[in-house]
Amino acid sequence: MGTHNGEATIKTAVQSIQNQTEPDWEFIICDDCSTDNTWSILQSIAALDSRIKLLQNSQQGGLSLSLNKCLAQAQAPLIARMDDDDVSQPHRFEAQIQALDKNPEIALTGCNAHLFSEPGHYQGFRKCPERPTAQQIFNGKNFIHPTILIRRQILLNVGGYNIAPYALRCEDFDLWCKLYAHGYRGINVQQPLLDYHESPRNIQHRNAQQHRNVHQVMKVWRKDLPLTTTGRIYSLIPLIKSWLPQSILNLRYRKLLVSQKEEESDD
Numbered sequence: 001m002g003t004h005n006g007e008a009t010i011k012t013a014v015q016s017i018q019n020q021t022e023p024d025w026e027f028i029i030c031d032d033c034s035t036d037n038t039w040s041i042l043q044s045i046a047a048l049d050s051r052i053k054l055l056q057n058s059q060q061g062g063l064s065l066s067l068n069k070c071l072a073q074a075q076a077p078l079i080a081r082m083d084d085d086d087v088s089q090p091h092r093f094e095a096q097i098q099a100l101d102k103n104p105e106i107a108l109t110g111c112n113a114h115l116f117s118e119p120g121h122y123q124g125f126r127k128c129p130e131r132p133t134a135q136q137i138f139n140g141k142n143f144i145h146p147t148i149l150i151r152r153q154i155l156l157n158v159g160g161y162n163i164a165p166y167a168l169r170c171e172d173f174d175l176w177c178k179l180y181a182h183g184y185r186g187i188n189v190q191q192p193l194l195d196y197h198e199s200p201r202n203i204q205h206r207n208a209q210q211h212r213n214v215h216q217v218m219k220v221w222r223k224d225l226p227l228t229t230t231g232r233i234y235s236l237i238p239l240i241k242s243w244l245p246q247s248i249l250n251l252r253y254r255k256l257l258v259s260q261k262e263e264e265s266d267d
Helices: 010-018 038-046 063-073 092-102 134-139 152-157 171-181 200-205 208-224 229-233 236-241 246-266
Strands: 027-031 052-056 078-080 108-118 121-126 149-151 186-197
Touching: 010 027, 010 038, 027 038, 027 063, 038 052, 052 063, 063 152, 063 171, 078 092, 078 152, 092 108, 092 149, 092 186, 134 171, 134 208, 134 229, 149 152, 171 208, 208 236
Parallel strands: 027 052, 108 186
Antiparallel strands: 078 149, 108 121, 108 149
16 A cells, blocks of 8 residues: 555555455555654554554655555565555455466456445445456556555566656556556456545546546557557547546546446446
């Protein structure tokens, strides 16, 4: 976990890992120069649980840098992701480990997720493709970053997370493309094993620069992925989004939440 100013939610997030039915884990958390009480909260938690290891950046470096520092300290053969404002269901690790055991050829596993804007305020449901193809990865129908469990050696094989400026706020998308370009594949457990914090305020951070970053990531990886000619054209969509007014993107986001709720009710 990388965290920055997560004092309001980090205790609940950590407790959801402590409550896992699979108890054999080590939780490495890197604080990225928080200016609130995040660090003191983490110290209090770690003092009572020896499985929790804390790192602290000397200067703010962003999520990718923090996660790479955690990866460098990790020893276990499997690496799980977690964000400081999400909640893992108690059987998340158990279900995902079983999925990897049953599919030894698979590099990583994610899962579906319930969406919430504030504690107790249910927003919808995000369903991920069970076995994402390279084209689906490129189209954005892939994995929810804080749900993944990945084989550590494979993550090391591809060099961990990209810290280049163009991957800022889309480091997860860059990682999926990189993994698939190297021939690795993943699956999504078709259960909502995570409560994912996703609110209308989040879209304010998806600004024009982030859409341009996604476009740049697509330009980097499209030549190395088995895509159709039509599929490669999909890389223009983030560029188009970067030109759209924020009000249009907000409307699209609200419609997406409605469709996700309807999809869950159909399931």
